[in-house]
Amino acid sequence: MNEPDRAVVTVDRLSKRYGDRSVLRDVSLRVHAGEVFGLLGPNGAGKTTTLETIVGLRRPTDGTVRVLGRDPSIDRRYVTERMAVQPQAATLFPTLTVAETLDLFASFYRDVRRPEEVLDELDLGEARRVRVKHLSGGQERRLLIAIALIGDPEIVVLDEPSAGLDPQARRNLWSIIRRQQERGTTILLSTHHMDEATQVCDRIAVLVDGAIAASGEPETLVREHAATATVTFEVPGRTTADELRSHDIPGEITVTAKGAVSLVGIVTDDPDAVLRRLTFSSGLRPRGFRVAHGSLEDLFIDLANRPASAAEGDRAHSP
Ligand SMILES: Nc1ncnc2c1ncn2[C@@H]1O[C@H](COP(=O)(O)OP(=O)(O)OP(=O)(O)O)[C@@H](O)[C@H]1O
Incomplete structure (x- = not known):
């Protein structure tokens, strides 16, 4: 069992502006060791900006981000050795096979898991000799997740891992995420699928227009907001x-x-x-x-359609 209340990611009053455009406002959240934490929100709500700031790719305009107690934009090496990010598809070499691709990424880490084991876990064992350019969309997405897992990270960040997957492939992905959690990994993901949040996330935060409109356990939020x-x-x-x-x-x-x-x-x-x-x-x-x-979907639609001032009151609940 993990220490459930040890925060491995702490975001305090994070704000991000591009010029005079405010994209994130006072976002605060804690991700605890061993949990699956979901960042939900409609398109453009600021999910990717939040995740990229957590992984150290963007710097906050205001506020602080800490990963395992360190600033990810400064202690990059310490953080990247312990926190893996699912890469973009564009990072892959189309002519390498699945196994070659995973071996290549494994060579970046000191301690790695056995590539065959990771491929089997992601149901890619049979595709190990297939070139990346011939993979189906679902296989490619699973390969990206395999790359994120090969270094046996403490924390994995997945930005919309189920985008473009069919319903069966999404269900398979949820099992993969759960299995990874059982290995003790903390998982932070973004999604706009309510069923995904209900099925795999222990806690969620709903981002609307760059601010956290509600957060907590999915069932509790449904009870409180969609009574x-x-x-x-x-x-x-x-x-x-x-x-x-x-x-x-x-x-x-x-x-x-x-x-x-x-x-x-x-x-x-x-x-x-x-x-x-x-x-x-x-x-x-x-x-x-x-x-x-009521469902999380009702809650999501309710929050996304509420005027900003109405969502304001919920921010006091941010984790
Ligand atoms: N480099 C940038 N310069 C200016 N605006 C940006 C930049 N990056 C993101 N934005 C804007 O910030 C807002 C939040 O974008 P972000 O990608 O974080 O949202 P998201 O919730 O991940 O959306 P989606 O679900 O569509 O991926 C959007 O309006 C986007 O246009």
């Missing part, structure tokens, strides 16, 4: 919203007639109370209950 659920069911014959309200059922009720039944939808923040009232006291003979809870 309502929708209960749907059907009732034989005809009923009305007024009749349901007369049974003291909490929530916003809509009723639609369909053939011999009435379809009912209730948006509520207390689905348990709705189900109790309906089954024990309404006498309505409801059936086919479904309860749909």
